[in-house]
Amino acid sequence: MSRVAETIRNWRQDGWPLVAALSFAQLVSWGTIFYGFPLFVVSMETELGWGRGLLNGALSFGLLTAGFAAYPVGRIIDRHGGRLVMSLGSMLAVLLFAAWAWVDHPAAFYAIWFGLGLAQAGTLYTPVFAVLTRMFPVDFKTRITVLTLTGGFASTVFTPLIAWAIEALGWRDALLLMAACNLVFCLPVHGLLLRDRAVLPLEKPADAGRPESSHPVPSRPMHKALRNPVFWGLAVCFTFYLLAHAMLIFHFLPMLNEFGIPLVIAVAIITVIGPAQVGGRILLLFGRKMETVTTGYVVMALFVTAMLLLAAFPAAVPVLFVMAAIYGGANGMMTILRGTSVPELLGREGFGAISGALVLPASIAAAIAPSLAALIWELTGGYAAVILTMLAAMLVSAAGFVFAVKARK
Structure with a gap:
């Protein structure tokens, strides 16, 4: 006891x-x-x-x-x-x-x-x-x-x-x-x-003897991040990921309808994404010792695989269920990756400001994505071009993450 x-x-x-x-x-x-x-x-x-x-x-x-x-x-x-x-x-x-x-x-x-x-x-x-x-x-x-x-x-x-x-x-x-x-x-x-608990900085600033107010804590890490290619690699990764994600989430149902998938089955396919997200996070919880870089590579590979399956087999119901499960798992892990990659690749100091700066272009992409997908659909007369656009966006996202990792000093 x-x-x-x-x-x-x-x-x-x-x-x-x-x-x-x-x-x-x-x-x-x-x-x-x-x-x-x-x-x-x-x-x-x-x-x-x-x-x-x-x-x-x-x-x-x-x-x-x-x-x-x-x-x-x-x-x-x-x-x-x-x-x-x-x-x-x-x-x-x-x-x-x-x-x-x-x-x-x-x-x-x-x-x-x-x-x-x-x-x-x-x-x-x-x-x-x-x-x-x-x-x-x-x-x-x-x-x-x-x-x-x-x-x-x-x-x-x-x-x-x-x-x-x-x-x-x-x-x-x-x-x-x-x-x-x-x-x-x-x-x-x-x-x-x-x-809120005060947390000591990871590294002692060179000007630690000066008054704290003369050098606000968030400003220096943010300026340093903007000069770091890792920041821009992560910005590309998150922005193009959210562009593709918003396109898929807001157009998945009409997309499946266009390819002749009955409504009940289409809803079932989409429903798989939610539990798969949780499953992906559970895998990371049990594999918490896995490095952030390894997690990122796995996530990017799963996203690209899911988009390839959707592009190659847009009307094959069994494949679409597999695609939704792969995508959901990757999306669940991506949420954690967005939270851990900044402190792991750029450092913990100024985390809030740096993360906020990364959110801005990604939010703009998410806001315009549904309208952009609709425009592509209207111009091409179908969702095939939209799927290829999502695939291209995920490939750019993966390239951004790889660039961020390789640029890390």
């Missing part, structure tokens, strides 16, 4: 209760702020008479806002920790979901999604990765893996929950329920449980 008590005590002292709480908060934040939007489109079209382009434009606006806000959010976390930023992000989500429940004008809707973009920048993976890397510099990789493992169930949990709420309560009351989830489950974690 004493051994069990000692294990529990060590678990608490090592900060795992906080990691568990942050993981649960990520589940709620992702499930409401990110995955909830598509479920409201049809109901809002019906009641308000707004076009689908107008509605989705607000989502793109929010994604762009999140991308532009990522860098200043990262700098704040580098300076002061994540408690203030993540608390404000959750509070914004509470207030803006409530405002969305009363919206009746497009301008107000876009203003709400501007705010929700800020909420995304303050609550989702990028800020919490910065928090974990800052607080647990020795074993941040394991903690990031555990956190993303929980977050991977966000769509599985909240998509049916929100769909039920819209059907049972109406879309406006469903938004109030989402506001309540952020108020009850996320805000207390970020505002009350999260305590």
